[in-house]
Amino acid sequence: MPNEKGPDHSRRKERSRQAILAATRALVAEEPYEKVTVEAIAARAGVGKQTIYRRWPSKSAVVFAAFLALSEGADGPGEGADGPAVALPDTGDLGADLRLVLRATAEEFADPAFDRLIRALTTEIANDAVLAAEYQEKLAQPLEEAKKARLRSAQAAGQLAADADLDLFLDLLYAPLFQRWLHRAGPLTADYADALVDAALRAFAP
Amino acid sequence: MPNEKGPDHSRRKERSRQAILAATRALVAEEPYEKVTVEAIAARAGVGKQTIYRRWPSKSAVVFAAFLALSEGADGPGEGADGPAVALPDTGDLGADLRLVLRATAEEFADPAFDRLIRALTTEIANDAVLAAEYQEKLAQPLEEAKKARLRSAQAAGQLAADADLDLFLDLLYAPLFQRWLHRAGPLTADYADALVDAALRAFAP
The missing domain is CATH 1.10.357.10 (Tetracycline Repressor, domain 2)
Structure with a gap:
């Protein structure tokens, strides 16, 4: 009923x-x-x-x-309520698009309110295997799928090796930023974001 | 006195x-x-x-x-007491040496007792900026210096670009393994370690 x-x-x-x-x-x-x-x-x-x-x-x-x-974005400021807004930009220039997105991620981590929330979440995930699985399923994997759609379009355009391991590509791009942030090992600059994009692109050049 | x-x-x-x-x-x-x-x-x-x-x-x-x-190793089983044993192997083959070391790191993370200790430490570091700085100074940086010595010898041997950013190289190698372990996002296999080594070497090929 x-x-x-x-x-x-x-x-x-x-x-x-x-x-x-x-x-x-x-x-x-x-x-x-x-x-x-x-x-x-x-x-x-x-x-x-x-x-x-x-x-x-x-x-x-x-x-x-x-x-x-x-x-x-269901109750975040200024966002729509119809699911994750995760589509990556596609200007046709993979390097430019990735730099834009990774710089934005670096800025997001550097925002104090977001920093506290993600640290809390990371702490819970690190110590709770059930929550870690839920995080993978509901948050990490949908985001990764959206990013991989952009990478596949780059593969089709000959900007990325056709046999590139896209999960590994995303790990190379995001994990160093995450680790640097979590361990406070260095500043989260646009330069660092750009260097990661360049290195990942070199590793999986066509 | x-x-x-x-x-x-x-x-x-x-x-x-x-x-x-x-x-x-x-x-x-x-x-x-x-x-x-x-x-x-x-x-x-x-x-x-x-x-x-x-x-x-x-x-x-x-x-x-x-x-x-x-x-x-000051009071670990079967280790000497004279400082960190962090020198990387140098057989002359950078790829082989890195694969050996990264596979060992993956195995270490997969060990349940070590897993618990590192999760505890990571939780403390994530939530304590003072401890994070101490971790960087006393543990992370000495380890990174030892690894960079091996990378410099590879640069001298022409196996790595002379202008490679060695900090970035190490981030590409280790951060994905760390993130995969922390988030329990996938298995810590020798194949994954090898794929990371290959990608990092391609990104910084001479």
């Missing part, structure tokens, strides 16, 4: 979900991660703790949902 | 240090990381909590010291 409680109930439920996810992101951005508790999220969202536990089994599950919603 | 308390005191202190570091590694390998407390370490090592706090300010500092000691 779907909607047995009527459209008002559904709207209230959705509003409370949005409030919880927004409260989670705000707290993660403001507080040391160990201080972000389900209690604190509930207080900030103005709901009871049980409202959160009815939907998510743990703090890590709420944090993951908060991040997923942001990436999907 | 060094050794004012005599050599017996020094020996006892060193034995207690070793016991604390061994207890830390054992606990990290056995317990979920949030259950590894300074109290639990002290109990396992048979020392008082204050003995630990006199030397290290926090749990993260002890965990880092436990990892550092292991890497230095």
Whole structure:
């Protein structure tokens, strides 16, 4: 019996979900991660703790949902609500397109609010194999598929080796940026992003 | 007044240090990381909590010291006590040497006890900028210098571009392995290690 409680109930439920996810992101951005508790999220969202536990089994599950919603643009500022906006630009110049995208990723990591959220998420994923699998399935793999579509078009245009391992290509491009960010091993500059693009393109030149 | 308390005191202190570091590694390998407390370490090592706090300010500092000691072989099984054993093999064949080393790294990550310790350390580093800087200075950079010595010998032998960015080369080689391991995104196979070596060598071919 779907909607047995009527459209008002559904709207209230959705509003409370949005409030919880927004409260989670705000707290993660403001507080040391160990201080972000389900209690604190509930207080900030103005709901009871049980409202959160009815939907998510743990703090890590709420944090993951908060991040997923942001990436999907479902309740992020100024984004559409119809799924991940992940299509890569295709100007016909693979190098230029990748530099644009990788520079944007580097800037995103350098944003303090985003930094806190991704560190929290990375910590949870690193220590929770179930969440890691969910992250791969719901977030990493769809993003990678979108990127590989752009790489296949470059292969068709003769800008990338026809037999290039596209997963490996993406690892070469993104993993060094991720590691440098996670370990705070160096600055996340446009120059570094460009150098990664150039090296990956050389490794898989036609 | 060094050794004012005599050599017996020094020996006892060193034995207690070793016991604390061994207890830390054992606990990290056995317990979920949030259950590894300074109290639990002290109990396992048979020392008082204050003995630990006199030397290290926090749990993260002890965990880092436990990892550092292991890497230095100072109290690891079957290793010498005279600093990190980090020199890379130099058979004259860069590709073969790198494949050997990267396959060994992949195997190390796949070892459950090492996996737990590195996940704990990575979690602490990700959330603590001071520890991240210490990690870079005491562990990552000395290792990278040792690896770069091998790469410079390859440059002299004409096996690597003379103007290759050696830091970037190492990032391309190791970061994808690290990310795949941290996110449990795929198996840490010899094939994957070999593919990384081949791609990095192509990116920086003479």
